[in-house]
Amino acid sequence: MMPKHAKEMGILKEHLGKHQLKFTRQRELILDAFLKQEHITAEAMYHQLARKDPHLGLATIYRTLNLFCEAGLAQARHFGTQTQYDNISHKGHHDHLICTGCGKIVEFENCDIERLQEEVASQNGFTIQTHRLELYGLCSRCRH
Amino acid sequence: MMPKHAKEMGILKEHLGKHQLKFTRQRELILDAFLKQEHITAEAMYHQLARKDPHLGLATIYRTLNLFCEAGLAQARHFGTQTQYDNISHKGHHDHLICTGCGKIVEFENCDIERLQEEVASQNGFTIQTHRLELYGLCSRCRH
DNA sequence: TTGAAATTGATAAACTGTATCAAAAAGGAT
DNA sequence: ATCCTTTTTGATACAGTTTATCAATTTCAA
Numbered sequence: 001m002m003p004k005h006a007k008e009m010g011i012l013k014e015h016l017g018k019h020q021l022k023f024t025r026q027r028e029l030i031l032d033a034f035l036k037q038e039h040i041t042a043e044a045m046y047h048q049l050a051r052k053d054p055h056l057g058l059a060t061i062y063r064t065l066n067l068f069c070e071a072g073l074a075q076a077r078h079f080g081t082q083t084q085y086d087n088i089s090h091k092g093h094h095d096h097l098i099c100t101g102c103g104k105i106v107e108f109e110n111c112d113i114e115r116l117q118e119e120v121a122s123q124n125g126f127t128i129q130t131h132r133l134e135l136y137g138l139c140s141r142c143r144h
Numbered sequence: 145m146m147p148k149h150a151k152e153m154g155i156l157k158e159h160l161g162k163h164q165l166k167f168t169r170q171r172e173l174i175l176d177a178f179l180k181q182e183h184i185t186a187e188a189m190y191h192q193l194a195r196k197d198p199h200l201g202l203a204t205i206y207r208t209l210n211l212f213c214e215a216g217l218a219q220a221r222h223f224g225t226q227t228q229y230d231n232i233s234h235k236g237h238h239d240h241l242i243c244t245g246c247g248k249i250v251e252f253e254n255c256d257i258e259r260l261q262e263e264v265a266s267q268n269g270f271t272i273q274t275h276r277l278e279l280y281g282l283c284s285r286c287r288h
Numbered sequence: 289t290t291g292a293a294a295t296t297g298a299t300a301a302a303c304t305g306t307a308t309c310a311a312a313a314a315g316g317a318t
Numbered sequence: 319a320t321c322c323t324t325t326t327t328g329a330t331a332c333a334g335t336t337t338a339t340c341a342a343t344t345t346c347a348a
Contacts, residue, residue, distance in 0.1 A: 022314050022325055042305080057328040062305065075244060075280065078222040081336080082304070097270050106268050113264075116257045117279055124250050125284035126241050134276045135261055136219075140269035166294055166345050186336080201297040206336065225305080225334065 005035045008073055008089060015071035026056060030064045034074065039086040075130060086130065095133040104139050149179045152217055152233055159215035170200060174208045178218065182238075183230040219274055232274045239277040245286025 012031060016023055033049055034040065040048075042061045049056050065085045068074035075086045095113075097106040113133070121128045156175055160167055177193055178184065184192075186205045193200050209229045212218035219230045224247070239257075241250040257277070265272045 020325080024314075024326065026327075055328070057330095059306080059329080060327060063326085069244070077280070078224070080222065097265060097268055099270070106270075108264055108268070110260060110264055113257055113260050116254060116260070117277075120252055120254055120257075121241060121279055121281060124241055124252065126243070126250070126279065126281045127287055128279050128281040129244060130281075131279045132276070133261075133278075135265055135270065135272050136274050136276070137265060137270045137272040143271055164294080168295065168345070170296070199297070201299095203298080203337080204296060207295085227336080 005032060008035055011073060012068070012071055015067075021067075026053075026060055027064055027067070029053060029056070030061060031068070031073070034065070034068065034085070035087060035089070037087060038090045039077075039084045041082045041084055043082070077132070088129065095135075097135045097137070099137065099139040099142055106139075149176060152179055155217060156212070156215055159211075165211075170197075170204055171208055171211070173197060173200070174205060175212070175217070178209070178212065178229070179231060179233065181231060182234050183221070183228045185226050185228055187226070216273065219276075221276065230274075239279070241279045241281070243283040243286055244280050245282050248283050250283075 008031065009028075012027070013023060015021070016027075029049065029052065030045065033045060042058065042065055045065070046056070046058045046061050049061075065074060066076070068085070069076055073088060075088055077084045077086055094107045094109055097108060098104075117131060118128060152175065153172075156171070157167060159165070160171075173193065173196065174189070177189060186202065186209055189209070190200070190202045190205050193205075209218060210220075212229070213220055217231075217233065219232050221228045221230055238251040238253050241252060243249075261275060262272060
């Protein structure tokens with residue numbers, strides 16, 4: 001049977017090999033947990049993994065998630081006061097309309113905007129990995 | 145002669161009135177300094193205002209900038225390890241291209257994207273007050 | 289002018305993430 | 319399997335940013 005997350009495990013091992021780093025039980029455990037979610041914080045993962053390995057340290061989680069970023073498996077984003085580590089292999093990206101009156105959030109997707117984003121990026125020599133678009137305003141109910 | 149920032153001062157006073165808050169010398173001073181810039185951190189403003197009022201406390205700056213956010217005059221954006229307070233009355237809103245490799249930030253503006261955002265918003269019955277667009281990727285140097 | 293309520297400044301505390309370092313583990317050579 | 323060098327780990331100290339605390343001060347309506 002095919003092991004879970006074989007592709008990502010391969011990417012990680014290749015990165016480790018190229019940089020004289022070692023494959024450890026902790027890195028395997030954290031990768032496995034990481035790939036099951038769209039995004040997670042170090043703190044959340046710490047508590048989540050505490051049951052499987054009570055001695056796994058928080059510093060190790062941070063170090064490993066940062067390692068995943070370097071390997072191209074994850075991406076760090078500052079959200080609120082914490083850092084979210086996004087699972088890059090997860091594709092379905094959506095943007096948000098947020099009502100500043102009542103807090104209502106509407107998700108949307110717009111291909112034209114995405115295309116223009118690519119355009120802007122390439123004009124500046126960038127290759128986009130992901131993006132974040134939030135529109136803040138008043139919904140029809142709160143406008144009155 | 146028209147006082148500087150009369151409109152924003154009015155918005156602030158209205159907010160204060162609605163919430164039983166008071167108009168103070170410090171709030172006026174901080175608003176005045178805030179409106180002169182596109183975005184600033186609390187720490188930067190603290191140093192900037194130290195000459196005008198050496199006894200102005202850092203906590204007051206934080207409290208006041210957060211108050212501006214609640215009044216709709218500012219918007220907090222977490223950038224790296226610090227919080228940037230954006231002046232949303234500033235029309236030339238700029239978005240950011242952020243390199244996940246080296247952290248380089250390129251500012252840009254794109255009218256077509258803004259127009260499409262308006263379109264999406266109105267389709268959903270929203271009136272946009274402000275927005276946030278961040279594109280994450282690799283700059284030309286980091287791609288190699 | 290008075291007095292209740294809000295604000296301020298100074299600083300302690302909380303929070304997130306990184307640095308340190310002795311002990312343990314990995315993995316190639318033997 | 320054993321040895322040996324290098325890397326990693328876990329525990330915790332530390333650094334940087336933001337918030338909480340609280341006595342003294344200021345605001346503003348009566």
